Each structure stands twice: as C-alpha cells, then as structure tokens.
Amino acid sequence: MPTNPFPLSPSELLDKYRQMRTIREFEERLHVDFSRGDIPGFVHLYAGEEAAGVGIMSHLHDGDRIASTHRGHGHCIAKGVDVFAMMKEIYGRKGGACEGKGGSMHIADLTKGMMGANGILGAGAPLACGAGLAAKYRQKARGGPSDVAISFVGDGASNQGMFLESLNLAAVWNLPVVFVVENNGYAESTSREYGVAVDSYVDRAAGFGLPGVTVDGTDFFAVHEAAGEVIARARDGAGPSLLECKMVRFFGHFEGDAQTYRAKGELSDIRANQDCLKKFADAVTSAGVLADKQLRAVDAEVLALIDQAVEQAKLAPEPGAADLTTDVYVQY
C-alpha cells in the first residue's frame, strides 16, 4: 500500500470527492434545466468553486452555523442539506427546503446549521456575528470548544458596509467567526481589479485587527489546511479571522449571462487548467491513494442521484393558496 500523504483517510477523501462531484453535477444539471425554462426565478451557479465550500465545511458539524450568499447551492450541499429538498426548492415545489416558497437564493436548513442563502450582498456577515455571539454564550455555559460561524461573501460583496462593520464587530467582541471571501475575480461583469482597491484581503483584514490568509481556492488541500487553522482558532476562543479563497466560476454570473466581459479563451482555459475536481482527482490517483475507477463509480452514483432529485422535484406539487401563510411567522 502506498503511504497516504493527505490529512484524510481514503474513505474520507472519497467522501470529499463525492460532495464536490455532487455540487458540480447539481449545477451542471441546473444549467441545462434552466435554459429549457423548467426552473422559475434566478439561479447563480457554484460550479468551479467546489473545493472552497467542501474544504471549509469539512471542519464543521451541524452545531456550527454558516451564512451563505446568492451563490449558495455548493455551501448547502457541503453543509449537508438534503439534495432532494434543495432541488424541490429550486423548482418551487412542496417538500422543498423552504416548502418551495424561497427558491435558489433562500435555501436554508437550521437543523444543518445552514442559516440561508441570501440575495442581499454582505447580509450574511452580521448574521454570522449573531450566530458567533450565541455560540460564545453557549460555550461559556457548557465549556469545551466553541461552535463557530462562517460568513461567506464574494469579492464584490466584500465592499459592502455590512461586511466591513461585521469584521470590526467580530474583532471587538472576539467572536468565533471566520469570514470567507470567495474571490472569483468578478462581481457580476465587473472585474475585481476595477472594484476593489487592495490586492489582498489579508491587508483589509489587518485594518480591522484580524489575521487573514489567502489560499488557492481551486486546491482542496490548500483550502482544507488553511480553513482547519482559522476554524480551530475560532473554536479555541482566539478570535475571528479572514480566509480569502482565489477561485474561478465556470458559468456566468447568473444563468442567461452572455459573459461578453470574459477574455477570449478564458472559459476553456479555466475548465482545462483550474478545475478543482480534476486537480483533486489527479492528486489522489497519482499518489495511489484512490483508484480512478473508484472515482468513476462515484461519478455514476452522483449522476443517478441528481436524475432522481430532478424527477422527484418535477413530480412534486406547487405550493397552493393554503400554504401562503404557513412557515411565515415563528410560533412561540
């Protein structure tokens, strides 16, 4: 047996591959179904960014909370939200994660610590501060390591006042929060260079008194290692941090985006050279820790799962008038 150079066992590695592949196939399928007119509303796809979501969420349990973005499907899947409930939600059907009344940008599952995708840029950051404060109180009462909260924002959303205020609040209150900047180089069609003055988010974090680290977000192992450190820091009460993941998005900003702002050949180049799934597969197979046929078997299982999820979503009824006021107000 070859020695395993990775920090995860072969079965854990296969599980991470499965999660990333599930996100990829989920998004590839939505791309096709949306273009056919099968899906209502708006969707923003996470394909290409899987290593970040899965690398970070590998260190979390259900008691840890995440606050996601408009591009939230990958975060949901990596946090353990049921793929069938997600698909129904995106199709606007009963049995969806929010009974079909929220759609792509509002998928939430509090039992999994998934506080919600969010159509308002930067709005997840103060929610994560709230979850971090709650975790801090719980930790004081019970002792031991703290639950943590993760806030995700894109490079564009990182300019929002709410995000910057949250960095300050988390630092002042020493909250167990990690702020993840998913830097895919674009905010809609605006390139990062045009809209963000600093080259590195680590510098921006330093201005608020937070440590920061930048990683290649297309490298699962780099994300996994860096996320492990900042999350352990938060759990141990040593305070908040910022983690910048440099990444690529394989599709447009939203489905239907003609992407005329991309450089010539950019899309084929990132698919060929910056595909986090290919990089992961190359690393684990060339080290001899997993065999190609094990990965292909997972690919086939995932494809079948996504087919079933779409089939069930299409069969599920739409919410009716009687559902209008259910799940709107909390019952005390």
Ligand SMILES: Cc1ncc(C[n+]2csc(CCOP(=O)(O)OP(=O)(O)O)c2C)c(N)n1
């Ligand atoms: C407060 C607010 N302002 C503007 C928008 C419109 N909007 C939606 S997504 C987006 C760009 C987001 O870019 P980024 O944060 O980099 O995330 P990405 O889409 O690249 O994942 C904008 C401007 C919004 N939803 N909310």
Ligand SMILES: [Mg+2]
């Ligand atoms: Mg972006």
